[in-house]
Amino acid sequence: MIRLTEIRRQGSARLGMHLFYGAWELEWGVNMRIGDFTRRVMSTTADALFPSRCVQCNRDGVLLCNGCMEATARLDSKRSCRMCALPTGEATLCGRCSSDPPPVSALVATFAFDGAMRSAIHALKYDGLRAIAPMLGDEMAARWGNSRKMPDAIVPVPLHRSRLRSRGYNQAELLARPVAERIGVPLGTGLLRRVVDSPPQAAATDETERARRVRNVFEADADVEGLHVLLIDDVATTGSTINSAAQALLDAGAWGVSALVLAREL
Numbered sequence: 001m002i003r004l005t006e007i008r009r010q011g012s013a014r015l016g017m018h019l020f021y022g023a024w025e026l027e028w029g030v031n032m033r034i035g036d037f038t039r040r041v042m043s044t045t046a047d048a049l050f051p052s053r054c055v056q057c058n059r060d061g062v063l064l065c066n067g068c069m070e071a072t073a074r075l076d077s078k079r080s081c082r083m084c085a086l087p088t089g090e091a092t093l094c095g096r097c098s099s100d101p102p103p104v105s106a107l108v109a110t111f112a113f114d115g116a117m118r119s120a121i122h123a124l125k126y127d128g129l130r131a132i133a134p135m136l137g138d139e140m141a142a143r144w145g146n147s148r149k150m151p152d153a154i155v156p157v158p159l160h161r162s163r164l165r166s167r168g169y170n171q172a173e174l175l176a177r178p179v180a181e182r183i184g185v186p187l188g189t190g191l192l193r194r195v196v197d198s199p200p201q202a203a204a205t206d207e208t209e210r211a212r213r214v215r216n217v218f219e220a221d222a223d224v225e226g227l228h229v230l231l232i233d234d235v236a237t238t239g240s241t242i243n244s245a246a247q248a249l250l251d252a253g254a255w256g257v258s259a260l261v262l263a264r265e266l
Contacts, residue, residue, distance in 0.1 A: 055123045055132070056116035063123075063132045068116035074143075075109045075264060084239055085109040085264045102239060103246035104231070105256050109264035110143040113235055117263045121234050125171050133171065136262055137178030140232070144183060144260055151230035151258065153188040154180045157245050158218070160197040175262060176232035185230070192245060195219045210240040218248035225253030230260060237265040 052061055056068040080087050081094040085107045088094050111117040120136060123129040156172035164170055173189060180187040196217035229249050236242055236259070246257040 052131075054116075055119040055129070063129065064116060064120055064135065072116045073112040073114060075112060077108055080109070082106050085236065085261075087266065102243045103250055103257060104239075104242060104259045106258040107236060107239065107242065108143060108148075108258070108260045109236060110140050110261070111263045113237075113263035113265045121171075121263060124174070125167075125234065128168075130169060130174055133174035134178050137175045138182065140175060140260055140262055141179045141182035144179065144230075149228070150183065151185055152227040153191060153224070154183075154185050154230045154232060155188045155192050155245075155249070157231055157233040157241060158189075158192055158194045160194040160217075162197050163194075172233045175234060179232060179260065188224075188229075191221050191224050191229070192249060193219050193221075207238045207240070210238050211244075214241050214244040216244070218245045220248045220252035220254070222252055224249050226255050228256045228258070229254050230258050233259065233261050235263050235265065236261045 052063050053059065054062055054065040054068055057065060059065045059067075075085060075087070077085070078091045079089055080091075081097055082091070083093060083097040083102050083104060083106065086094055113121070120132055124132055124136070154176050156170060156176035158164075158172070159167065159170045173187075176187055194217055198213045198217050231242060231245055231249075233242060242259045242261070246259065249257050
């Protein structure tokens with residue numbers, strides 16, 4: 001088995017070049033189109049003209065106040081399943097993950113998907129409140145902590161290019177950037193692509209339908225070979241999207257895949 005230290009040394013040049021061109025393609029090939037540029041200007045203007053308000057309680061001056069943040073349930077990995085982040089009462093695998101292990105070796109969730117965190121994620125994804133992403137990403141980075149094994153690359157779960165063009169940004173990437181900066185790991189926006197424009201998961205009726213919708217929708221680059229990848233996403237509901245993305249990375253030769261999400265549906 002190839003050691004990660006050897007991978008870092010031998011693959012740093014090609015990974016760095018790939019990360020550069022992946023970021024360039026994302027920023028200039030998509031976001032700088034006329035429609036997206038207009039949305040960015042309008043968003044910046046709105047931020048300047050209208051004061052910030054807490055997404056949960058409407059308190060002036062902050063996007064998410066300390067009171068609402070403290071009232072949001074934080075998930076404890078010492079009392080959750082290591083592979084799906086559902087509460088188990090102790091640091092052990094749940095029965096389902098024991099009998100049918102998912103592709104991710106670990107899933108770490110920062111908050112429960114409820115209350116202020118539900119409001120914050122909705123504002124980020126659907127209301128264009130990109131300014132809230134850095135503080136949420138910092139919470140995720142702190143959750144990952146220095147005690148965990150550092151990955152070789154951080155990869156945000158990608159949107160299909162048509163969804164990215166429509167929204168103007170990928171919320172997972174906005175969260176991943178501060179995580180990468182704080183823990184000092186390269187951000188690989190070009191290492192994973194969504195090649196199928198599947199219907200939104202929010203419209204799925206059950207877990208089986210969610211899994212079917214994201215089956216084989218991702219494609220990973222060969223440059224992930226031998227790397228330990230940390231996937232970043234906003235919410236894990238059933239884990240179907242994370243697991244589909246992880247499987248694509250493993251199929252392309254990744255050494256292992258972990259995942260960090262802002263919130264977990266309980």
